[in-house]
Amino acid sequence: MQLFDALLAVMVGIGVCVLYYTGTNFLLDRIFSDKNGFLTGKDRWYNAIQPWIFLAPALFFLGVYLVYPVYETFRLSFFNFGGFEFVGLKNYLWAYENPEFQQAVLNNLFWLLFVPILCVILGLITARLADNVRWGTIAKSLIFMPMAISFVGASVIWKFVYDYRGPDSEQIGSLNAIVMLFGAEPQAWITLPFWNNFFLMVILIWIQTGFAMVIFSAALRGIPEETLEAARIDGANEIQIFLKIMIPQILSTVMVVWTTITIIVLKIFDIVLAMTNGQWNTEVLANLMFDWMFRGGGDSGRGSVMAMMIMIAVIPIMVWNIRNFRKEEQVR
Amino acid sequence: MISLYIKRLSFGQVLSSFLLLFLVLLWIVPTVGLFVSSFRDKDQLAITGWWTALSTTERNEFRRTGTKDDQVQLGEKYIISGNFFDAGGKIIQTFSTSFKNLTEYNSGETAKFKDGSLFTLHADGEYQWVSNTPFKHKRGKRVFYVAKVPPTFSLDNYREVLKAEGVGQSFINTLKVTIPATVIPIMIASFAAYAFAWMKFPGRQFLFVTVVGLLVVPLQMSLIPLLSIYNEIGNYFGVSAKSYPGIWFAHTGFGLPLAIYLLRNYIGSLPREIIESARMDGATHMQIFSRIVLPLSVPALASFCIFQFLWVWNDLLVALVFLGKKDDQIVLTSKLRELLGSRGDNWEILTSSAFISIIIPLIVFFALQRYFVRGLVTGSVKS
Numbered sequence: 114m115q116l117f118d119a120l121l122a123v124m125v126g127i128g129v130c131v132l133y134y135t136g137t138n139f140l141l142d143r144i145f146s147d148k149n150g151f152l153t154g155k156d157r158w159y160n161a162i163q164p165w166i167f168l169a170p171a172l173f174f175l176g177v178y179l180v181y182p183v184y185e186t187f188r189l190s191f192f193n194f195g196g197f198e199f200v201g202l203k204n205y206l207w208a209y210e211n212p213e214f215q216q217a218v219l220n221n222l223f224w225l226l227f228v229p230i231l232c233v234i235l236g237l238i239t240a241r242l243a244d245n246v247r248w249g250t251i252a253k254s255l256i257f258m259p260m261a262i263s264f265v266g267a268s269v270i271w272k273f274v275y276d277y278r279g280p281d282s283e284q285i286g287s288l289n290a291i292v293m294l295f296g297a298e299p300q301a302w303i304t305l306p307f308w309n310n311f312f313l314m315v316i317l318i319w320i321q322t323g324f325a326m327v328i329f330s331a332a333l334r335g336i337p338e339e340t341l342e343a344a345r346i347d348g349a350n351e352i353q354i355f356l357k358i359m360i361p362q363i364l365s366t367v368m369v370v371w372t373t374i375t376i377i378v379l380k381i382f383d384i385v386l387a388m389t390n391g392q393w394n395t396e397v398l399a400n401l402m403f404d405w406m407f408r409g410g411g412d413s414g415r416g417s418v419m420a421m422m423i424m425i426a427v428i429p430i431m432v433w434n435i436r437n438f439r440k441e442e443q444v445r
Numbered sequence: 446m447i448s449l450y451i452k453r454l455s456f457g458q459v460l461s462s463f464l465l466l467f468l469v470l471l472w473i474v475p476t477v478g479l480f481v482s483s484f485r486d487k488d489q490l491a492i493t494g495w496w497t498a499l500s501t502t503e504r505n506e507f508r509r510t511g512t513k514d515d516q517v518q519l520g521e522k523y524i525i526s527g528n529f530f531d532a533g534g535k536i537i538q539t540f541s542t543s544f545k546n547l548t549e550y551n552s553g554e555t556a557k558f559k560d561g562s563l564f565t566l567h568a569d570g571e572y573q574w575v576s577n578t579p580f581k582h583k584r585g586k587r588v589f590y591v592a593k594v595p596p597t598f599s600l601d602n603y604r605e606v607l608k609a610e611g612v613g614q615s616f617i618n619t620l621k622v623t624i625p626a627t628v629i630p631i632m633i634a635s636f637a638a639y640a641f642a643w644m645k646f647p648g649r650q651f652l653f654v655t656v657v658g659l660l661v662v663p664l665q666m667s668l669i670p671l672l673s674i675y676n677e678i679g680n681y682f683g684v685s686a687k688s689y690p691g692i693w694f695a696h697t698g699f700g701l702p703l704a705i706y707l708l709r710n711y712i713g714s715l716p717r718e719i720i721e722s723a724r725m726d727g728a729t730h731m732q733i734f735s736r737i738v739l740p741l742s743v744p745a746l747a748s749f750c751i752f753q754f755l756w757v758w759n760d761l762l763v764a765l766v767f768l769g770k771k772d773d774q775i776v777l778t779s780k781l782r783e784l785l786g787s788r789g790d791n792w793e794i795l796t797s798s799a800f801i802s803i804i805i806p807l808i809v810f811f812a813l814q815r816y817f818v819r820g821l822v823t824g825s826v827k828s
Contacts (some may be wrong), residue, residue: 171637178698261810263759
């Protein structure tokens with residue numbers, strides 16, 4: 114019964130969509146075809162209307178779900194908690210002085226500083242190593258696998274790795290078991306001030322390294338063999354070739370991966386929510402924002418300020434993207 | 446000279462292999478730990494590391510013997526007998542009536558109690574308690590023992606979470622969210638991508654640059670305004686603001702920029718001659734789109750499908766905002782997060798629930814990896 118309900122809902126949802134495109138097309142054909150049913154293909158009206166019919170649903174969704182909300186969030190950030198009284202910069206000033214917010218910004222900066230660079234470095238190393246050995250394809254598959262796992266699923270996996278039992282009992286978390294193997298004291302890793310941030314970052318690095326690796330691996334293959342051969346003949350060793358020839362050759366790809374991961378890091382939410390919910394000084398902007406969306410019935414003003422912070426951090430990347438796109442279009 | 450070159454290369458390869466092996470192990474061990482744990486007995490799981498799953502463990506336990514009601518008279522003697530274990534597997538090593546001295550008797554030996562009765566405990570849990578006078582105790586006597594417990598694996602944990610914890614229901618809910626939220630955007634995006642690539646209309650360049658800009662707009666910017674729109678619509682029509690169509694459309698909106706961008710780049714790179722000659726033959730755009738462009742774009746459609754499927758299946762934030770937390774709407778990620786809070790120490794529940802939530806993405810991922818990688822690479826590598 115449940116399954117049937119689900120199936121029905123799915124069919125209706127998709128059916129409505131199909132109906133729109135076939136329906137409008139049918140109408141358009143009826144209106145603009147002559148009495149024999151043949152299209153007067155050169156009709157100016159027909160050609161002027163049709164692109165908008167193709168585009169309309171897309172523009173509707175983009176408008177309602179992205180363009181309007183960006184404007185509205187910007188506006189709400191200057192209004193009070195219910196969004197009906199203009200308060201100027203009050204929300205921003207509140208945020209500036211709020212210790213929780215400061216903590217979140219600081220942590221986000223840490224995340225930004227470490228996660229993208231570690232993903233890029235590990236991605237480069239694994240890509241190069243995997244291309245060098247015979248079982249490289251399998252290795253890449255396995256390192257890439259966490260990409261398919263949800264942040265929450267990954268949090269469960271790693272919470273189990275970080276599990277802590279008292280020093281006298283047997284550890285069931287892998288990390289503490291290893292630590293005890295070396296004769297050190299087991300730790301409650303995710304409550305360890307300051308360092309716990311890094312234990313959360315590990316989860317994202319674990320997920321994103323595979324992405325970096327796959328992209329780099331493809332880019333490295335694009336480097337002409339002659340270039341590498343020339344360097345080898347000149348007596349360069351493999352490490353020199355990797356550092357001085359390969360990486361500079363794929364620098365634009367490195368930048369793309371870097372910015373992609375940076376954006377993911379800016380929005381990081383699920384891992385913090387699932388692991389600590391911002392306790393023990395691990396708060397980040399997206400989690401704090403989610404909190405304020407519902408705290409005390411929801412404060413749209415303060416929540417918007419936090420969303421704006423993430424948006425402001427993204428804007429340089431957005432501009433860079435658009436400029437790159439324009440450049441490519443001119444080449445086309 | 447050549448042999449030297451080969452030698453150096455092979456040494457490098459061996460080193461590469463080792464280093465890579467180390468990294469691969471580092472990467473898969475956490476998932477393996479979760480996987481192994483989800484099949485373990487919950488008592489074993491709680492006290493021993495998952496890496497000991499295959500080894501036999503020694504455990505100190507106690508059981509109670511039968512009471513006076515269980516005794517049978519056999520001639521002059523009174524006997525209580527039975528077995529401590531329901532199922533086989535455990536092997537008793539030593540036993541005692543005092544927990545301070547567990548190795549007092551070996552299994553199979555007969556212990557003589559203070560009252561003169563004789564107690565025999567065998568390795569398989571069979572016991573026999575013989576006395577010359579009738580037994581009077583109402584509670585069974587405690588017998589402590591050390592037993593070897595062989596590794597046990599079962600699907601018990603899965604059975605429990607699927608039924609009792611409601612993970613089965615949230616699995617269906619997740620499917621109900623994911624399928625339309627994957628199909629709808631891809632339909633809408635492919636029409637739009639075709640228009641951007643092959644139709645002429647004013648504002649085409651501007652609109653597409655807007656799409657490129659929207660690619661990176663954080664989801665967080667949309668949440669507050671959309672939540673209030675949804676609430677208003679819900680109030681106006683007297684329905685709940687949290688609904689399946691609501692989340693389908695939200696995922697559609699958030700997934701569209703990437704879908705349009707990827708598909709437009711792909712559709713735009715199809716050979717111009719094909720489309721133009723079809724136009725010459727009098728085909729309408731609708732015909733060209735459905736009969737020529739769509740079949741040719743299957744690889745790009747497939748790779749976006751995988752993207753969107755994984756993204757929606759794994760999403761937590763959108764589900765938390767646009768869906769309720771009741772049984773009929775809670776999705777897997779949301780459920781898992783709830784269990785992390787409420788059953789934080791019950792690793793048998795967490796590991797098996799987590800595995801249920803990641804198994805479908807993993808299957809999709811390994812089966813369709815080629816398309817997924819192709820999609821990622823075309824989106825990122827500059828030629």
